[in-house]
Amino acid sequence: MKTPAALPWILWMASASCSAQTLVIGLYDYSDLSAKETAHLTETADLVFAHSGIRVVWRHCRGALAVTSGITCEGEMQVNEIVMRLQPGGPRGSHDGSMGHTFVTAEGGYYASVFVPSVRAQTAGFRIAFDLLMGYVVAHEVGHCLLGPGHSYAGLMRGTWDRKDASEMSRISLHLTKQEARKAVARLTLAESAAQR
Ligand SMILES: [Zn+2]
Numbered sequence: 001m002k003t004p005a006a007l008p009w010i011l012w013m014a015s016a017s018c019s020a021q022t023l024v025i026g027l028y029d030y031s032d033l034s035a036k037e038t039a040h041l042t043e044t045a046d047l048v049f050a051h052s053g054i055r056v057v058w059r060h061c062r063g064a065l066a067v068t069s070g071i072t073c074e075g076e077m078q079v080n081e082i083v084m085r086l087q088p089g090g091p092r093g094s095h096d097g098s099m100g101h102t103f104v105t106a107e108g109g110y111y112a113s114v115f116v117p118s119v120r121a122q123t124a125g126f127r128i129a130f131d132l133l134m135g136y137v138v139a140h141e142v143g144h145c146l147l148g149p150g151h152s153y154a155g156l157m158r159g160t161w162d163r164k165d166a167s168e169m170s171r172i173s174l175h176l177t178k179q180e181a182r183k184a185v186a187r188l189t190l191a192e193s194a195a196q197r
Contacts, residue, residue: 048139
């Protein structure tokens with residue numbers, strides 16, 4: 001049954017679901033990925049975060065797409081911006097095959113690295129495309145920037161992925177949990193409102 005009171009509620013719901021938070025990622029590729037690989041990995045990460053109500057804006061600061069984008073990466077970072085470096089080597093002093101690293105406190109962080117050779121090595125074990133796994137590893141490290149150092153038992157923020165996770169990746173159905181998504185959106189909202197003050 002329709003009541004007059006239902007309409008404002010519906011409008012409120014519509015406006016709440018449209019107000020996606022924006023996250024800016026400054027991408028510095030030191031690993032010489034092709035333009036196609038870069039485009040695919042960013043598209044993958046876009047889809048993963050779109051599911052959580054987060055819109056990603058990429059600033060191609062270094063690498064194949066930086067040349068053509070004409071974007072300048074100088075100047076101050078925005079409050080909702082993080083730096084993502086794609087490294088041609090592994091983590092320094094570590095041989096655990098770790099695919100990425102983020103400098104984080106309990107609140108999160110702003111600087112993340114992905115170790116491209118480790119991702120490439122893992123691709124065969126998971127039997128998925130390199131640029132797909134790259135997109136997920138980038139998204140996982142971005143997740144640490146938004147959520148802090150912790151890992152979860154399911155989804156994008158698991159500490160170690162297995163074949164089952166990889167098959168979810170190939171369907172783009174591995175995401176943040178609902179709780180993590182809420183926390184990530186809240187963090188971006190807070191940063192934005194602090195910046196406007
Ligand atoms: Zn992690």
